[in-house]
Amino acid sequence: MTRLHQLRPDQAAIVTDLQTRGPIRQRLMALGLLPGVEVTLTRRAPLGDPIAIRVHGFELSLRRAEAATVGVSVQTV
């Protein structure tokens, strides 16, 4: 299963599930990162952490560890 932080830059995917419970999950879901939603990894910081994603038309920065809790499935063209 692919995790959000494993996407390549500008690669779009659909969120499948959120692995952990607790504050990270709460925050991500409140921001709209829900199963079925399209998400794109826009870029990574120079050291690979954090990453920037685009969801619902806005851009978010997430730490790698936080992004790793989001399972995604890559959209095949």
Added chain:
Amino acid sequence: MAVTLDTAESGRSASSPVSRPCHRLIALVGNPNTGKSALFNRLTGSHQRVGNFPGLTVEKRIGRLRHRAGTIDVLDLPGLYSLDAISSDEWIVHEVLTGRAAGTPRPDLVVCVVDATNLRRNLYLASQVGQTGLPIVIALNMIDEAEAAGIRIDHAELSRRLGVPVVPTAASRGRGTAELSAAVVEALESRPMLAPVDWPAPVREAVAALRDEASRRSLTLCDADAFGLLYGDAAELRRRLGWPVNGEPDPALERLDRADLDGANAESILRYRWINAVLDGILSTAPTRPRKRESIDALLTHRVFGVAVFLAVMYVVFTSIYTLAGPFMDAIEWAFGALGDWAASALATTPMLASLLTDGVIIGVGSVVIFLPQILILFFFIALLEDTGYMARAAFLMDRLFSWCGLSGKSFVPLLSSYACAVPGVMATRTIEDPKARLTTILVAPLMSCSARLPVYVLLIGAFIEPVYGTLWAGFALFAMHLLGLAVAMPIAFVLNRFMLRGRGTPFVLELPPYRVPAMRDVLWRMVERGREFILRAGTIIFAASILIWALCYFPRPDSVEEAATRAKVAAVAAERGVSDDEALALIEGDEELAAALGNAVDAAFLEQSYMGRMGKAAQPIFAPAGFDWKITVGVLASFPAREVLISTLGIIYGLGGDVDEGSSTLVASMRAATWSDGSPVFSVPVAAAVMVFFALCLQCASTVAIITRESGGRWALFAFVYMTALAWAGAVVTYQLGAAWIGA
């Protein structure tokens, strides 16, 4: 005019209950980056004040909106994404809206500030706020940006579907403010409620069950609280409500679990489903246009160019603070110096009052005002960087470097500013959202080698390192001293974060907002705000500390000490010139230089037996392992309020008067000549190094302690003071012992 209106209305109120003199409270709630502050400024103008919520570091901003019908208090609540709070700074919004915040009455209405370019996400919070049972008006802000991006919103239809007024605004351009005020005034009477989400039966049953439990405790529970117990941090909310937290599973939660509508599956999904239904047909976005923003971002976060731009920006900010503030600070220093001189001569007949005014009050006020130029410049840049959206990119770049030790990507600006002065640096930590990272940053910021330490380094390196080792090593020593604090800060932050600070950090979910041209008015406003806040909140403590230190150095002041010192000096002059004591006295009174020398000798004697001097002598054994004698110790202690005082204190102690600076050859000579009772020099290289290390690591700045108190509370300020003093002592001892052993060998 308002007065006439009020009395007229109160005269009518008996017969027409609808019109009452308005003195209501509304709250502004919204996501971060929605222009809420700009809207607040437009609504309230200059009628604002900033305070604190008790026990929290987040600021409480209240303003007054004047309207035909009276005045309305406007409370600007912190920006957040969801009422499901994670940090205590976020809980305050939930508590204010449910009427449980101590010292803050429950608002009569909420204005939900919504970002028109991010409508979907913003309605999430609005939907939760609707559940607090308060009437709502929606300010559809940044409507100008939405229009520019080709986003079209049918706000009339949206208003109908939501059941509340929706007012398009563009706060930073001044659009829509009047309409919003009018809508608020009307809504305070009509009390429009937000249309609720259509929750499935099990959820409604669970809420009903919780309501029953509440009524058994004679309480009413609003939906927001019920949902908090079902989907939020139930344990924390129960604690705050004062409900018992028993170990048994909650029957309401079990009901949800069985219906597969628990936290993992329900609230967010159902809310967004509702939002999508509400927005269906109302919201339309233009086909994707070429993204200029993407290419700017690619540049600014690029591993080479991005970092280069970042360093350039930081360089500009840092040198601006250092150089632009300089002339202003000199002017302030000159002005207060002149004021002090005038006061001294005007009150020459009452020496204690003169000293209190000159060395206490005027210096006290001056030491507050002198920070203003740096603070204003720094916060001008911070507001500029934030409003353009660059700050988020900078934090994005830097985060990896900082997050491992509990700091944040946003810690860079505060830590960098602390290299000039920790007072604005600590204030700058407000930009860090995560309370734990903010506190960690505050606790290590004073380790950055501030400009007040520089005179101390220059004096000691110039006097003791350079003559022995040459200019190259002297330069290296200066650089090393600046680096020491930074090198120590990160491991210390790691230790503090791991072992001392409780609580989880909040997730580092940072929005990267679109690039915007900032409205200068808002940038300047924030700058002025911070300056005013500093003067009012930290200024009082700094001033009080100055008076206290003055008193410790001034008292006691028995005449016997003056007489003894005078006699000793007269005798010394007599012996030197080969004349009798009486003739020497006449000589002294006639000669300006000799009279000044006598004055210095008396001052030195007074300082030695003052409370501060006695403390220095008493504390000397503690500092003996670091090689300090009592004079150095008094100097160190007297510098606790402000580091640069070391130099003038040493000047006084060595009988040279307080007007010396780090370049004074007389001071250097006195220090070189200083010996212990056995004849060995006091200031060897290891001792000089130890003193510098002490100053590098110690929190000797009443102003910084004051600002930490204001930002994090007295407890943490005390902790910072204690740990840094211990660290400085340990560092000085190690430096001296190693140095002495190395040189001895």
